[in-house]
Amino acid sequence: MTEPLTSPFKAGPGGVMTDDVGVITGDLELRTTLTDGAVAVEVRYEGADEWYRLSAADCQLADQKDHEAVHHALLGVLHRPEG
Template structure:
């Protein structure tokens, strides 16, 4: 992490049925990587296919945290909602 005002978290997820809606390409499915970046409390959410180079934005999940220390809890909650491997 470059400084304490910016932090990033990443997690491997499997998209839920129906996939994940991105701004750039619409719905993506399958094995993905979720990234959240928090800068001065502003959270940006990104997703990409596992192993791919290109990231896509999930702007509907972007938010502002009054306490940037809540970033990890928000990232964990997004993983819990979006990680839905087939059973």
């Protein structure tokens, strides 16, 4: 397992769908964790303790060097402060 990557973001209108608690909104954090080529994607309320699995976002990488690029691509999709 490599070191998880985390980034703050603001969810757009409608929020972000999680597997654990449904939709969450507002100021959030994204965390991606790479283990044996598999990327697990989680979000949480900024500064909170509990992470929630982001619905349908996990993926398998052919090269672990792509982890950072995948993290930033997800952040680009999720960070929509103005909709």
